[in-house]
Each structure stands twice: as C-alpha cells, then as structure tokens.
Amino acid sequence: MTLIIIKQDGTRYNLRELGIRVIDFEPESLEVVNAVQEIEGGGYVVTNSGYGVRRLHATLQIKGYDMTDYALFRAEVFALFVGLESFYVIDEKVASRRWHVKPDGKFSISRKNTNGTFDITWLCVNKYAESIATTSSFKEWDADVWSWDGTIDWDEDLQYVFNTNQFVVNNLGNAPIDPCENELEIVIKATAASYLQIVNSTTGETYRFNGTLSTNDTLTIRGIQTFKNGVSSFKFTNHALISLKDGLNNFVITGGTIHSIAFNFRFLYK
Structure with a gap:
C-alpha cells in the first residue's frame, strides 16, 4: 500500500x-447535516440538508x-x-x-x-473524490487514470462531443457536477441569429446567451463564467448556470444550429 x-x-x-x-x-x-426547526407542541421538521x-x-x-x-x-x-x-x-x-x-x-x-x-x-x-481523467482524456486500458469499476465499460463509447441540437450527457460519477464548486467547461461552435438557449431537461435548468454566433465564433461556458472568443460575455447571458446530475442528462438547444458542443469535466465520487 x-x-x-x-x-x-x-x-x-x-x-x-x-x-x-x-x-x-x-x-x-x-x-449529512440537517437543519431542523422545532414545532410548537413537540417534534420538528427538517428544513434543509447538506454535507x-x-x-x-x-x-x-x-x-x-x-x-x-x-x-x-x-x-x-x-x-x-x-x-x-x-x-x-x-x-x-x-x-x-x-x-x-x-x-x-x-x-x-x-x-x-x-x-x-x-x-x-x-x-x-x-x-468528493474526483477522477484523474477528464471527459476529454483518451481512454486507454493500461492508463492509471481510468477506473473499470462498473460505471465505465471498456466497450462503451464515452461521447462528450456532439453535433446535434438534442443529445444526452452521461455523468458516470455518483455525485452531481456543480459549476460553482467543480470543474465544468462547455465549448460551443454554433451559428445563431440572436440567441442560443441550452436546456438541461433533467435538471430543469435553462441557460441563454443573447447575441449572434457565426462559424468563426467559439462560446465557452467555464464554471460560472461565459466567454465569446475569449472575451468575458457573462453580461449577455441570463445569468443562469448549467449543472449535471449523476447519470443521464438530456439536453435540448434552440435558437441556433450546433456544429460542435463539448463537455469537459471530472467524474465525482461520494
């Protein structure tokens, strides 16, 4: 050891x-830490829970x-x-x-x-413990950065780059990805006349970028920040965030045409 x-x-x-x-x-x-509130007459209710x-x-x-x-x-x-x-x-x-x-x-x-x-x-x-590999890492059997523990199948194609407006992102960890606390980068190549809206139907979150996008532009959502061609563009968004729950996350994008969208993050483990 x-x-x-x-x-x-x-x-x-x-x-x-x-x-x-x-x-x-x-x-x-x-x-697990629970916040409780006493009820008049006896007993209590749990008002919030966290770690x-x-x-x-x-x-x-x-x-x-x-x-x-x-x-x-x-x-x-x-x-x-x-x-x-x-x-x-x-x-x-x-x-x-x-x-x-x-x-x-x-x-x-x-x-x-x-x-x-x-x-x-x-x-x-x-x-949380975090994977050494990110979703952009090349999957190699003899590399010590991958864990063949039942969540990652050697024969499964780990796809985290998409070129359609509807797709599914599989978070193979057993904990959610919160962009306020954890690494999460979304890199987008798209064309849009006036806005681009990203909806994670699984979490109910909606992110919207208000502006045009051409084939020469790159929109990057890194944590809580947004960049267009490397320039901070958070003020042109609806100030919402995109997170990932553990398991499958269903995405729908409207307002433009996706040419490429890549998700880069580490899997988290409780």
Missing part, C-alpha cells in the same frame, strides 16, 4: 519510494538508520506534509481517483528507537 502526493506545481511523491510506510488510509464518509466537512486519515511510519538519519527524515516529513497550500492525495488501490486536500491541524511522531509512527489528517477541499 502506498499514497501518491501531488503538489500544486505538479511535483509527484510516492511515499513508498520516499521510505514512508503507509500503515492505514481511511477517508471519512460524507457527513459537512470531510477528512482523510492516514497512519504512516518512518525508519532511520541511526538517530541522526531519523532526525533528518523527520524534518523531510514535516517539509512534505506541513504547509498552507492544498495538494492531491491518490490511494494506490484506487489509482484512478484523487482527493483534493489541505493539511489539518498538527501531528506528532511517536518514536521508538529509530522508528517513528504518526497519524495525519487532511481536510477535503472538494468533499
């Missing part, structure tokens, strides 16, 4: 290769050749795990998924001779 740490600059650390033994790694489940903070827990061990080597190793551990920037953690057992985390609190290394064991906790920046 090992964990992979990927820093924001792309530097990759395999804990096994660093000589750090992973004894245990356990993510917490999502915490709380999520953490990952690991038990790690280091070994030194002598006390000097142990002390230097301990300093390297502090340098690796203590900081204010977020990073990614990958469990080798599920190498196709990653966790976006930040250090949480402090840890102490319990030493016995030149061996040290410690428990470390990470706070999840994104409450």
Whole structure:
C-alpha cells in the first residue's frame, strides 16, 4: 500500500519510494447535516440538508538508520506534509481517483528507537473524490487514470462531443457536477441569429446567451463564467448556470444550429 502526493506545481511523491510506510488510509464518509426547526407542541421538521466537512486519515511510519538519519527524515516529513497550500492525495488501490486536500491541524511522531509512527489528517477541499481523467482524456486500458469499476465499460463509447441540437450527457460519477464548486467547461461552435438557449431537461435548468454566433465564433461556458472568443460575455447571458446530475442528462438547444458542443469535466465520487 502506498499514497501518491501531488503538489500544486505538479511535483509527484510516492511515499513508498520516499521510505514512508503507509500503515492505514481511511477517508471519512460524507457527513449529512440537517437543519431542523422545532414545532410548537413537540417534534420538528427538517428544513434543509447538506454535507459537512470531510477528512482523510492516514497512519504512516518512518525508519532511520541511526538517530541522526531519523532526525533528518523527520524534518523531510514535516517539509512534505506541513504547509498552507492544498495538494492531491491518490490511494494506490484506487489509482484512478484523487482527493483534493489541505493539511489539518498538527501531528506528532511517536518514536521508538529509530522508528517513528504518526497519524495525519487532511481536510477535503472538494468533499468528493474526483477522477484523474477528464471527459476529454483518451481512454486507454493500461492508463492509471481510468477506473473499470462498473460505471465505465471498456466497450462503451464515452461521447462528450456532439453535433446535434438534442443529445444526452452521461455523468458516470455518483455525485452531481456543480459549476460553482467543480470543474465544468462547455465549448460551443454554433451559428445563431440572436440567441442560443441550452436546456438541461433533467435538471430543469435553462441557460441563454443573447447575441449572434457565426462559424468563426467559439462560446465557452467555464464554471460560472461565459466567454465569446475569449472575451468575458457573462453580461449577455441570463445569468443562469448549467449543472449535471449523476447519470443521464438530456439536453435540448434552440435558437441556433450546433456544429460542435463539448463537455469537459471530472467524474465525482461520494
């Protein structure tokens, strides 16, 4: 068992290769938080539900050749795990998924001779695990970025680029994609005389761009932002967003003709 740490600059650390033994790694489940309101006379009603903070827990061990080597190793551990920037953690057992985390609190290394064991906790920046591959990644059997776990079929064509005004986007994760919190980019090549309207019939959301589009234009919806040919165009929209529920999402586009529309996102897992 090992964990992979990927820093924001792309530097990759395999804990096994660093000589750090992973004894245990356990993510917490999502915490369901309910807001309740008491009812006069007794009882209560649930007024809202959401997810709380999520953490990952690991038990790690280091070994030194002598006390000097142990002390230097301990300093390297502090340098690796203590900081204010977020990073990614990958469990080798599920190498196709990653966790976006930040250090949480402090840890102490319990030493016995030149061996040290410690428990470390990470706070999840994104409450879900996310696929390393995006929907624009090429599907390769021997690549460690894909997970053949029942949601992704090797023989299935993963289509996320369409050239019609009606199509279905399959979110193969088991959590919704919220553009306010998660990566979601929609790149559109279309012609439109005065507007282009995108409806996700599954979620009931309607996005509308008010303006003309020619074959030379590219409309990009990136998160909560809209760009036409790289220029911010949010003010020309109805300020609505497009999200994706887990599973099938049925889309209908009106107001113009779609030449190409591409959805790029990562699958999320509870």
